[in-house]
Amino acid sequence: MTIINMTRLDSNAADFSTQLKARLAWDASEDLEIHQRVMAIIADVRNLGDDAVIEYTNRFDQCQFKKAAELELDKEVLQQAWNSLSAEKADALQTAANRIRAYAEEQKMQSWQYTEEDGTILGQQVTPLDKAGLYVPGGKAAYPSSVLMNAIPAKVAGVGELIMVVPTPQGESNPMVLAAAYLAGVDRVFTIGGAQAVAALAYGTKTIPAVDKIVGPGNIYVATAKKLVYGQVGIDMIAGPSEILVICDGETDPNWIAMDLFSQAEHDENAQAILIAEQDEFLDQVEQSINKLLPEMERAEIIKTSLTTRGAFIKVKDLDKAAEVANLIAPEHLELSVADPESLCRKIRNAGAIFMGRYTAEALGDYCAGPNHVLPTSSTARYSSPLGVYDFQKRSSLINCSAAGADRLARTASVLARGESLTAHARSAEYRIK
Numbered sequence: 001m002t003i004i005n006m007t008r009l010d011s012n013a014a015d016f017s018t019q020l021k022a023r024l025a026w027d028a029s030e031d032l033e034i035h036q037r038v039m040a041i042i043a044d045v046r047n048l049g050d051d052a053v054i055e056y057t058n059r060f061d062q063c064q065f066k067k068a069a070e071l072e073l074d075k076e077v078l079q080q081a082w083n084s085l086s087a088e089k090a091d092a093l094q095t096a097a098n099r100i101r102a103y104a105e106e107q108k109m110q111s112w113q114y115t116e117e118d119g120t121i122l123g124q125q126v127t128p129l130d131k132a133g134l135y136v137p138g139g140k141a142a143y144p145s146s147v148l149m150n151a152i153p154a155k156v157a158g159v160g161e162l163i164m165v166v167p168t169p170q171g172e173s174n175p176m177v178l179a180a181a182y183l184a185g186v187d188r189v190f191t192i193g194g195a196q197a198v199a200a201l202a203y204g205t206k207t208i209p210a211v212d213k214i215v216g217p218g219n220i221y222v223a224t225a226k227k228l229v230y231g232q233v234g235i236d237m238i239a240g241p242s243e244i245l246v247i248c249d250g251e252t253d254p255n256w257i258a259m260d261l262f263s264q265a266e267h268d269e270n271a272q273a274i275l276i277a278e279q280d281e282f283l284d285q286v287e288q289s290i291n292k293l294l295p296e297m298e299r300a301e302i303i304k305t306s307l308t309t310r311g312a313f314i315k316v317k318d319l320d321k322a323a324e325v326a327n328l329i330a331p332e333h334l335e336l337s338v339a340d341p342e343s344l345c346r347k348i349r350n351a352g353a354i355f356m357g358r359y360t361a362e363a364l365g366d367y368c369a370g371p372n373h374v375l376p377t378s379s380t381a382r383y384s385s386p387l388g389v390y391d392f393q394k395r396s397s398l399i400n401c402s403a404a405g406a407d408r409l410a411r412t413a414s415v416l417a418r419g420e421s422l423t424a425h426a427r428s429a430e431y432r433i434k
């Protein structure tokens with residue numbers, strides 16, 4: 001039975017780029033409505049603090065919180081969750097944590113400096129953030145893996161305090177999420193989510209501390225809130241509803257490709273899954289696999305909505321064209337399910353993470369390959385990178401002039417300052433001329 005007819009685009013068609021843009025775009029009217037709703041939530045949290053956080057949490061997550069103190073989980077609760085975990089689950093979390101940490105260690109930026117001939121020293125001092133806010137999504141699924149992906153790079157960077165927020169729909173917290181927070185060394189956990197959690201971390205309330213930067217993925221409300229509080233706090237990137245783009249040469253098992261598309265579609269009705277291939281027959285086979293496998297899925301309804309409203313099959317004339325289209329889409333995840341992924345990879349400029357070869361299912365990266373799964377979405381991979389240790393570090397420039405160095409630099413600075421009619425700058429520099 002055909003449940004889903006995938007929207008098909010042809011990169012040779014005259015109106016291809018208009019059609020592709022329309023498929024990638026988020027409906028503008030809906031976008032505006034969400035923007036306004038999120039602005040109102042942020043304003044309420046700024047004005048009413050904990051009361052607004054409690055009211056929105058009770059409303060959106062069907063909770064029954066009465067006092068702000070109830071929003072925080074005790075450290076013992078986290079430890080208890082870890083202690084009660086089955087050996088299999090504890091092992092899996094530990095294995096994933098070890099691999100994520102090993103990869104993160106490679107990303108750590110170091111301070112550096114060099115000395116000029118006259119003794120002047122120039123350099124850069126790298127310091128960790130004092131306080132980071134970690135958003136762990138939890139509306140439609142629980143994400144222990146996102147706890148590790150957020151917290152471990154922050155720990156490797158040496159962040160002073162890690163404040164995690166995670167929604168608990170119906171007041172139910174997920175034991176594996178709490179255990180992961182314990183394992184990763186999160187300092188404080190608040191059971192709140194959505195735009196209200198982002199606003200609380202940005203502006204602070206009596207109970208929830210303001211942080212320096214908010215990182216982590218979330219749904220459209222979370223991603224919009226992060227955009228709106230940027231400036232008050234730092235943010236890592238726009239990491240909204242998940243996306244997958246698969247380029248296949250037609251030689252991978254169609255069931256594998258269908259399941260890879262499902263793996264991101266099952267996150268959210270707004271998730272986006274796209275397949276690019278050269279042969280109509282292969283696209284037909286994957287569509288048949290989709291319709292065969294969908295009824296077996298626990299989250300069939302979410303997958304169906306995602307594939308129907310945001311999914312697409314794109315036919316291209318060759319793999320060069322596929323790479324060109326992928327660069328336009330700039331997907332969060334890009335699978336290169338082809339015989340020679342290395343050469344195709346060299347043509348890719350815009351993608352959050354690239355999964356190379358038929359065996360590298362994107363799902364492996366979601367949990368335990370090592371690289372971070374918090375990745376830029378909505379084409380922001382054109383200018384953003386995966387979450388990493390560098391997101392929790394900042395740089396200060398270092399300038400330490402010797403007397404001879406100051407004399408030399410002051411002569412140049414004086415001319416430039418007078419050229420800008422900034423006399424105090426010029427005279428300040430000139431005092432240092434011998």
Ligand SMILES: NC(=O)c1ccc[n+]([C@@H]2O[C@H](COP(=O)([O-])OP(=O)(O)OC[C@H]3O[C@@H](n4cnc5c(N)ncnc54)[C@H](O)[C@@H]3O)[C@@H](O)[C@H]2O)c1
Nearest residue numbers: 137138139140167193194217218219241242267268374375
């Ligand atoms: N890009 C990444 O790295 C990455 C990683 C993991 C998950 N994800 C994505 O994160 C998202 C998780 O979404 P989720 O919904 O499961 O959890 P979530 O925690 O992001 O969102 C749940 C919150 O949304 C808010 N909300 C829900 N309906 C609302 C409404 N009508 N008005 C205002 N606020 C509302 C509520 O406050 C709720 O607490 C998915 O889209 C998934 O694809 C992305």
Ligand SMILES: N[C@H](CO)Cc1c[nH]c[nH+]1
Nearest residue numbers: 143145146242243366373
């Ligand atoms: N695919 C998500 C990032 O877009 C990450 C994730 C966590 N768990 C499963 N998947």
Ligand SMILES: [Zn+2]
Nearest residue numbers: 242263264366
């Ligand atoms: Zn995923």
